[in-house]
Amino acid sequence: MTANRNRFRPINRPVFHHTTFATLKLDEMVEFYEKVAGLESVFHGDSGAWLTNDAANHRIALLALPGLIAPEDKGHATGLHHTAFEYDDFDAWVDNYERLATEGIEPFMSLDHGMTMSMYYQDPEGNGVEIQVDNFGDWSRSKEYMWASQDFSDNPIGEFFDPEKVAAERADGLDHEEIHRRAMAGSYRPEVVPDVHLPELW
Known part of the structure; x- marks a missing residue:
């Protein structure tokens, strides 16, 4: 039997669920996403918040991790x-x-x-x-x-x-x-x- 070599992607593909941000400004971020895109907190604690604006349990996660540092030249750096x-x-x-x-x-x-x-x-x-x-x-x-x-x-x-x-x-x-x-x-x-x-x- 000849092996199928054309397996570049899964047949049963997952759907995109959420994005996670590390943040130094947890409460400000929660307020911003609520105002701009209607996300509400499913859980909002001292170390993080999980927000959604549809039936999913969350669409954006915000993590206030210890030891975070401010980015340098973020507007011109690679990444999201x-x-x-x-x-x-x-x-x-x-x-x-x-x-x-x-x-x-x-x-x-x-x-x-x-x-x-x-x-x-x-x-x-x-x-x-x-x-x-x-x-x-x-x-x-x-x-x-x-x-x-x-x-x-x-x-x-x-x-x-x-x-x-x-x-x-x-x-x-x-x-x-x-x-x-x-x-x-x-x-x-x-x-x-x-x-x-x-x-x-x-």
Whole structure:
């Protein structure tokens, strides 16, 4: 019998469950993720917290380990750049931006990637947090766009946009599809295009 040599990945694949961060700012991190992505503590103690915003027992774990030290040049170091959360409704996504803005929580950059419109925030430890909405409303279609589109191949980062301009256009009655089209055409480009590196907080 010939052995199957094409076992590059498991047939029965696990699904992604959670991300864990070591933190010097446990309570601030819990408060941030509650405000920005609606996560609530399943358990919040002195040495850690476990948070979820769906049926899972936790999606983010925060460990306040002894002996932790602050990172150096975190915004330009290798490692995790950001985690992402997705709204399935464009209006809810814009509403979330406006709610956070009233509390002084603003994204450090916003990009229309083609398959998603995404706003990037920064947690108290300097980790990126993406809040996105799928432009197709269908993962199979957005996946096909990434796989087959010449536009995505030519420009996988996408186009920067000013979220205030997007919110204003939504208030004027434009829908998701038209705002996405205009964003990709550069109509909402900010006056100062931000750096895609994480801003250095430490």
